[in-house]
Amino acid sequence: MKRFFALVLLLALLPAAAAETQTVTVSQSGDGSSYFFEPAVLQVAVGDTVIFVWQNGSHNVAQASDVEAVSYESGFRSGDPQAGGNWTLPAKYTAADGTLEYLCKPHVMMGMRGSIIVGSGAAPIPEMALSFGDFPWLSYLLLLPLLGALWCWGFRNHPGAPRIIALGTTAATLLLSIVIFMKAGSGSGYRLMEEYVWSSQFGVSLLLGVDGLSAPMVLLTGILGPLTVLFAWEERKRPALFFGLLLVMQTAMLGVFVTLDYFVFYLFWEVVLIPMFFLIAIWGGPARRYAAYKFFIYTFTASLVMLVGFMALYFESGAQSFSMIEIAKHSGSFAPIFQKWVFAALFVGFAVKMPMVPFHTWLPDAHVEAPTAGSIVLAGIMLKLGLYGLMRAALAPLPLGAEYFVPVMVALAIISIIYGAVLSLAQTDLKKLVAYSSISHMGIALLGVATLTELGMAGAVFMMFAHGLLSPAMFMIAGMLLHQVGTREIPKLGGLAQKQPYTAALVVIIFLGSLGLPGMAIFVAELAVFIAFFESHGYWLLLPIFGMVLTAGYHLWALQRSLFGPLSEQVDVTKVHEAPWYEQWPMFTIVALAILFGVLPRLLMAPVTVACYDILRLMGVA
Numbered sequence: 001m002k003r004f005f006a007l008v009l010l011l012a013l014l015p016a017a018a019a020e021t022q023t024v025t026v027s028q029s030g031d032g033s034s035y036f037f038e039p040a041v042l043q044v045a046v047g048d049t050v051i052f053v054w055q056n057g058s059h060n061v062a063q064a065s066d067v068e069a070v071s072y073e074s075g076f077r078s079g080d081p082q083a084g085g086n087w088t089l090p091a092k093y094t095a096a097d098g099t100l101e102y103l104c105k106p107h108v109m110m111g112m113r114g115s116i117i118v119g120s121g122a123a124p125i126p127e128m129a130l131s132f133g134d135f136p137w138l139s140y141l142l143l144l145p146l147l148g149a150l151w152c153w154g155f156r157n158h159p160g161a162p163r164i165i166a167l168g169t170t171a172a173t174l175l176l177s178i179v180i181f182m183k184a185g186s187g188s189g190y191r192l193m194e195e196y197v198w199s200s201q202f203g204v205s206l207l208l209g210v211d212g213l214s215a216p217m218v219l220l221t222g223i224l225g226p227l228t229v230l231f232a233w234e235e236r237k238r239p240a241l242f243f244g245l246l247l248v249m250q251t252a253m254l255g256v257f258v259t260l261d262y263f264v265f266y267l268f269w270e271v272v273l274i275p276m277f278f279l280i281a282i283w284g285g286p287a288r289r290y291a292a293y294k295f296f297i298y299t300f301t302a303s304l305v306m307l308v309g310f311m312a313l314y315f316e317s318g319a320q321s322f323s324m325i326e327i328a329k330h331s332g333s334f335a336p337i338f339q340k341w342v343f344a345a346l347f348v349g350f351a352v353k354m355p356m357v358p359f360h361t362w363l364p365d366a367h368v369e370a371p372t373a374g375s376i377v378l379a380g381i382m383l384k385l386g387l388y389g390l391m392r393a394a395l396a397p398l399p400l401g402a403e404y405f406v407p408v409m410v411a412l413a414i415i416s417i418i419y420g421a422v423l424s425l426a427q428t429d430l431k432k433l434v435a436y437s438s439i440s441h442m443g444i445a446l447l448g449v450a451t452l453t454e455l456g457m458a459g460a461v462f463m464m465f466a467h468g469l470l471s472p473a474m475f476m477i478a479g480m481l482l483h484q485v486g487t488r489e490i491p492k493l494g495g496l497a498q499k500q501p502y503t504a505a506l507v508v509i510i511f512l513g514s515l516g517l518p519g520m521a522i523f524v525a526e527l528a529v530f531i532a533f534f535e536s537h538g539y540w541l542l543l544p545i546f547g548m549v550l551t552a553g554y555h556l557w558a559l560q561r562s563l564f565g566p567l568s569e570q571v572d573v574t575k576v577h578e579a580p581w582y583e584q585w586p587m588f589t590i591v592a593l594a595i596l597f598g599v600l601p602r603l604l605m606a607p608v609t610v611a612c613y614d615i616l617r618l619m620g621v622a
Contacts, residue, residue: 211607
């Protein structure tokens with residue numbers, strides 16, 4: 001029995017006996033010409049104890065984000081500079097493989113920094129929960145609008161049939177997107193996954209899956225589908241081609257949101273451009289061809305830069321796969337300089353699509369010349385592809401690149417918020433005003449991502465969803481006014497509420513929701529982003545807040561000039577009446593949804609927050 005207890009005690013003490021104590025000397029030369037940690041690079045086993053011993057001079061030990069950082073941001077810290085004594089590194093920092101960079105804050109500019117390599121030195125990549133579905137929900141989601149488009153073109157000789165087919169198809173897609181959103185839930189990892197190998201030699205497959213980041217975007221795309229078809233109900237010019245292009249574009253946008261393969265992601269991304277190009281070029285305004293070509297050249301060129309980044313990730317990872325999940329697992333092996341250059345390439349590709357200043361000049365032209373249905377899709381979903389792509393495709397595999405570009409993202413976000421608001425104030429065309437307001441709102445979303453915090457990123461996704469509802473409603477208002485009085489020029493309008501009181505009530509609610517009225521969805525998003533930004537950047541928050549003051553200004557100015565006051569004498573208002581049902585109902589639906597998610601934000605925040613935490617875990621931030 002004694003031998004048994006001795007054996008148990010020995011086994012219990014084996015881990016403790018295996019752990020060793022390692023010492024790092026903190027010192028400087030006698031004449032103060034050199035400052036150093038000795039050894040500068042320390043290799044330890046997992047579970048070892050590390051003690052820092054001060055020998056000469058006043059120093060401290062503080063963790064650095066990478067080998068180039070010159071300040072302490074988070075992690076371990078010995079406290080204020082001290083002379084003499086010792087300090088033990090908390091055990092949790094040597095409990096797993098990884099590389100710890102640290103510095104002496106007072107003397108880092110003199111080169112006083114060091115590294116601790118724990119175990120293999122590779123940071124463990126958190127395993128994502130992968131759940132393959134027992135029914136191909138996502139495949140049907142992609143196929144349904146495509147089949148509807150073919151059906152529309154098959155009835156091209158029946159002018160009334162394509163719109164009915166398109167409405168039925170988008171309604172079925174909406175039901176499917178609701179099912180997918182509910183099945184995705186708020187759990188960690190990817191759900192409803194499907195994989196269809198395309199080219200095993202190159203590692204390309206149709207890998208589909210949704211999580212709390214993509215499921216809300218799928219739902220948003222499903223919601224806007226039938227609303228867009230309804231608002232374009234009276235389209236008479238080549239209706240089969242018009243509604244068919246809307247359905248093809250819906251398939252491509254859904255493909256971007258559910259694809260987890262870089263190569264297929266790029267294919268869907270490019271396919272989105274083609275239907276929008278033709279919608280602008282064929283059904284657009286007087287300068288439609290110029291706007292269509294400018295839209296295509298800007299976005300296609302940026303896409304090629306993005307493709308270079310994707311190929312760099314593929315070759316550098318050595319994963320022999322374009323899977324986003326597999327490539328993210330190799331992020332720890334990517335050199336800092338590689339991460340910075342590739343993140344820059346991806347950021348340029350995504351920033352043009354958002355769009356951020358100075359890549360924004362294609363947007364006002366595209367919006368002004370596009371038909372109302374095209375503007376609804378462009379503002380509601382296409383602008384979200386850029387920020388979604390940044391979060392899905394760039395953050396997890398390139399964490400050091402993302403951290404390095406945080407100041408750039410913050411600067412561009414704040415400039416876009418203020419610049420977009422100032423330009424909106426200067427507009428007389430209501431549609432151009434809404435176009436510039438989209439730049440300002442998407443700047444808020446980028447600001448949330450730039451915080452690299454759970455709350456900020458969740459607020460960014462919420463902003464994408466909320467703006468994806470209310471910005472299309474603003475374009476519906478511009479389209480409705482054009483149909484009613486033949487102009488969108490704000491100075492020529494006035495007093496229209498007297499002629500269409502019920503429609504005017506919807507317009508007022510939409511305008512107030514877009515400027516961030518409490519109780520509606522955009523307010524929740526702005527509040528989350530601004531709280532997160534204040535926690536990470538302090539009183540720099542005053543700059544985007546100033547942008548919100550301008551936002552309220554141009555919304556209220558446009559609302560007052562167009563709806564209230566005496567009836568305009570510059571346009572014929574004798575035939576102005578309530579908007580027809582196919583214009584009123586889409587606006588009413590959006591108002592109801594904006595209030596629903598504004599009053600019950602948890603419906604969206606619960607899954608989104610978990611997905612953002614997953615991204616931060618993969619980045620090693622959370």
